[in-house]
Amino acid sequence: MRESSSPLAGLRRRVARIAASGGPTGARGGGWLASGHAEFDAAMGGGLAAGRVHEMFAADPLDAASAAAFAALLALRGGDPAPLLWLRTADAARRCGCLHAPGIAELGGDPDRLLLIEAGDAKALLAAANDAARCPGSAAVVVESWGQLPALDLTAGRRLALGARDAGVTLLLLRLAAEPTPSVAETRWRIAAAPSRELEANAPGAPAFDLELLRWRAGPAGARWRLEWNRDDQAFRDAALSGAVLPLASRRTLESRGAEAA
Amino acid sequence: MRGALRLANVDARAAALGLVPGMALADARAQVQPLLVVPHDPALDRDWLDRLAQGCARYTPLVALDPPDGLILDIAGAAHPFGGEAWLIADLEMRFDRLGMTVRSALGPTADAARALARYPAPPAPDEAAAIRRLPVAALELDAEATRALTRAGLKTIGDLASRPMASLAARFGAEAADALRRLLGDAPSPLDPRIAPPPVAAERRFAEPVASTPHAMTVLAELAGEAIAAMAERGKGGRQFRATFFRSDGLARTIAVETGAPTRDAGLVMRLFAERIDALRDPIDPGFGFDMIRLSVPRLEALGASQLGLEGGAVREAAVDALADRLATRLGRGRVRRYRPVDTHIPEQAQLELPAVDAPPPQPWPAPEPGEPPLRPFWLFDPPQPIEVIAEVPDGPPQRFRWRRALHAVRRYEGPERIAAEWWRRRDNKGLTRDYYRVEDVQGRRYWLFRHGLYDEKPDPRWYIHGLFA
Numbered sequence: 001m002r003e004s005s006s007p008l009a010g011l012r013r014r015v016a017r018i019a020a021s022g023g024p025t026g027a028r029g030g031g032w033l034a035s036g037h038a039e040f041d042a043a044m045g046g047g048l049a050a051g052r053v054h055e056m057f058a059a060d061p062l063d064a065a066s067a068a069a070f071a072a073l074l075a076l077r078g079g080d081p082a083p084l085l086w087l088r089t090a091d092a093a094r095r096c097g098c099l100h101a102p103g104i105a106e107l108g109g110d111p112d113r114l115l116l117i118e119a120g121d122a123k124a125l126l127a128a129a130n131d132a133a134r135c136p137g138s139a140a141v142v143v144e145s146w147g148q149l150p151a152l153d154l155t156a157g158r159r160l161a162l163g164a165r166d167a168g169v170t171l172l173l174l175r176l177a178a179e180p181t182p183s184v185a186e187t188r189w190r191i192a193a194a195p196s197r198e199l200e201a202n203a204p205g206a207p208a209f210d211l212e213l214l215r216w217r218a219g220p221a222g223a224r225w226r227l228e229w230n231r232d233d234q235a236f237r238d239a240a241l242s243g244a245v246l247p248l249a250s251r252r253t254l255e256s257r258g259a260e261a262a
Numbered sequence: 263m264r265g266a267l268r269l270a271n272v273d274a275r276a277a278a279l280g281l282v283p284g285m286a287l288a289d290a291r292a293q294v295q296p297l298l299v300v301p302h303d304p305a306l307d308r309d310w311l312d313r314l315a316q317g318c319a320r321y322t323p324l325v326a327l328d329p330p331d332g333l334i335l336d337i338a339g340a341a342h343p344f345g346g347e348a349w350l351i352a353d354l355e356m357r358f359d360r361l362g363m364t365v366r367s368a369l370g371p372t373a374d375a376a377r378a379l380a381r382y383p384a385p386p387a388p389d390e391a392a393a394i395r396r397l398p399v400a401a402l403e404l405d406a407e408a409t410r411a412l413t414r415a416g417l418k419t420i421g422d423l424a425s426r427p428m429a430s431l432a433a434r435f436g437a438e439a440a441d442a443l444r445r446l447l448g449d450a451p452s453p454l455d456p457r458i459a460p461p462p463v464a465a466e467r468r469f470a471e472p473v474a475s476t477p478h479a480m481t482v483l484a485e486l487a488g489e490a491i492a493a494m495a496e497r498g499k500g501g502r503q504f505r506a507t508f509f510r511s512d513g514l515a516r517t518i519a520v521e522t523g524a525p526t527r528d529a530g531l532v533m534r535l536f537a538e539r540i541d542a543l544r545d546p547i548d549p550g551f552g553f554d555m556i557r558l559s560v561p562r563l564e565a566l567g568a569s570q571l572g573l574e575g576g577a578v579r580e581a582a583v584d585a586l587a588d589r590l591a592t593r594l595g596r597g598r599v600r601r602y603r604p605v606d607t608h609i610p611e612q613a614q615l616e617l618p619a620v621d622a623p624p625p626q627p628w629p630a631p632e633p634g635e636p637p638l639r640p641f642w643l644f645d646p647p648q649p650i651e652v653i654a655e656v657p658d659g660p661p662q663r664f665r666w667r668r669a670l671h672a673v674r675r676y677e678g679p680e681r682i683a684a685e686w687w688r689r690r691d692n693k694g695l696t697r698d699y700y701r702v703e704d705v706q707g708r709r710y711w712l713f714r715h716g717l718y719d720e721k722p723d724p725r726w727y728i729h730g731l732f733a
Contacts, residue, residue: 077372097642101602106637137579194708203677204703207733
């Protein structure tokens with residue numbers, strides 16, 4: 001009798017959970033990580049869905065900082081004081097530099113919300129990510145990884161996605177120096193730095209990003225945006241296309257050259 | 263004979279064969295064949311003594327080391343669970359014997375008296391006071407010359423000394439000699455310096471039969487956690503640090519400690535942290551022949567009122583993240599889970615402190631950015647900065663091209679220099695190189711933070727570095 005009762009209770013709990021979340025595919029707890037850019041948010045149906053896994057690939061290893069900052073800005077914008085968990089491996093500081101809290105403050109984020117978690121290796125990183133994905137109460141969890149990360153296969157990815165959905169945690173997988181592989185992510189982005197709007201005396205302006213939606217489970221992929229971060233409004237806006245911007249084709253070749261050289 | 267190997271210590275059998283500490287190894291080998299010699303390692307001896315002391319914590323929390331080879335236990339009021347002092351000593355000797363140790367033990371009214379009685383052979387005496395009076399004067403541990411002088415004067419025992427006026431002893435051999443004598447006689451206090459201060463809250467369980475299974479030991483630990491938490495609740499306190507000590511029946515013990523970021527009285531949380539810690543151990547807990555005692559102590563307490571859940575759920579959410587931080591810090595190491603705190607300095611790499619989340623101080627305001635300006639500090643900072651090669655139009659001008667990690671980057675936009683002087687007032691030589699920082703953007707739109715280390719009138723050929731990456 002005892003053997004059969006506990007699986008039954010487990011099933012009941014699962015049914016109750018599915019009913020509470022409005023069906024197996026219904027968005028749970030609601031909400032999005034919105035960018036503040038009206039067109040972008042409308043096209044994405046509100047923004048990046050909360051409680052889901054989103055993959056962000058840096059177009060080139062040199063674009064790592066841009067991809068990371070985009071993830072941080074999405075999670076930190078708005079007044080919600082919930083903490084942002086940032087997971088990385090111990091060698092990331094040597095490779096990409098350490099997270100610089102004054103720089104985050106300069107971008108308009110609150111560094112006090114940041115909780116850095118450093119794992120020894122990729123395996124420990126994934127284990128920590130699994131725990132973080134199951135912990136409700138964070139604004140988002142950023143998992144920064146470098147390289148192809150073979151440990152993150154479909155099974156591991158699904159485990160992450162299920163944990164994140166149950167706890168309503170938004171998981172941003174920041175994939176640096178990696179190529180997309182099959183995954184269960186809700187969206188997949190390729191992010192690169194974009195030339196900024198020129199300020200007085202040829203000074204670089206506010207950070208700008210080139211975004212490409214590679215995959216979207218809930219809609220068509222392939223859209224591209226060039227957004228600029230407006231710190232004073234805490235929102236993204238259209239980046240001005242100045243005449244000096246290189247055409248896209250030559251940009252690509254330059255990028256691949258940069259990738260080879262790096 | 264200089265440079266010869268000498269015997270540091272000998273065991274009872276070697277002593278019976280006529281070997282003494284300080285003897286040359288070659289002489290000893292000539293005298294006794296075969297001879298088993300182990301290299302002398304004081305650090306390892308000290309470590310072993312510490313482990314023995316940890317095992318002795320089963321008798322009393324007040325255990326002091328008496329290096330190189332002694333332990334002092336304050337068993338006042340602690341002997342009754344063993345059926346008296348004699349039984350406690352018998353139990354201790356039995357366990358040390360199992361570890362292959364020879365023990366010479368003695369009881370005394372004060373720590374110094376017990377120590378002297380154990381270390382110096384004295385003829386049998388009817389009671390402790392008489393035994394102390396029969397100790398040789400060497401037990402005072404004065405220098406060799408003073409001891410010889412006392413013996414020549416016909417003062418061979420402590421009793422002989424005690425019967426003379428203390429003032430003349432102090433006048434002849436110094437105040438230390440008189441103090442040592444007073445401590446030995448119990449006239450002056452001889453305080454004990456315990457290895458670990460006794461914890462404010464502790465719970466322990468002894469077993470009649472040793473427990474060999476770790477899961478059962480964890481169940482008992484959970485019960486102890488419940489007891490300790492009940493004791494803390496009475497005092498309105500919560501624990502910040504918990505230490506579980508598993509005493510093995512062979513006399514050794516293993517201690518495992520966990521920490522929390524906020525005071526807690528949640529037994530489930532504490533047990534999860536212990537489970538996490540034990541999983542992460544590189545060498546698992548070895549029960550050996552079983553544990554015969556488990557103790558849970560709470561060395562760090564902090565005030566914690568009765569808890570009230572917030573209606574909007576904010577406190578619950580925060581508590582979940584704090585619990586996660588504790589768990590990950592237990593698994594990965596306390597320094598691996600960090601929070602950021604500002605430091606008031608102009609030197610970029612010193613402007614932030616990364617502190618373990620477990621004991622980070624309360625947040626302080628960060629410097630607010632200037633409205634309308636682009637970010638002036640990078641998102642990622644290299645510490646230390648990485649050297650680069652720079653081509654500039656004029657020597658102290660902005661960089662035009664730079665080579666970093668073997669790739670060449672052409673600069674399209676720049677701003678600078680932002681001049682940051684070294685903190686000369688902190689330096690002994692009142693010098694230090696000024697840095698000229700440039701915010702640059704290359705033709706592909708990536709933004710970097712570069713600096714030249716030194717002005718041209720400070721240094722003939724200043725080097726360039728990349729210090730950070732902007733968003």
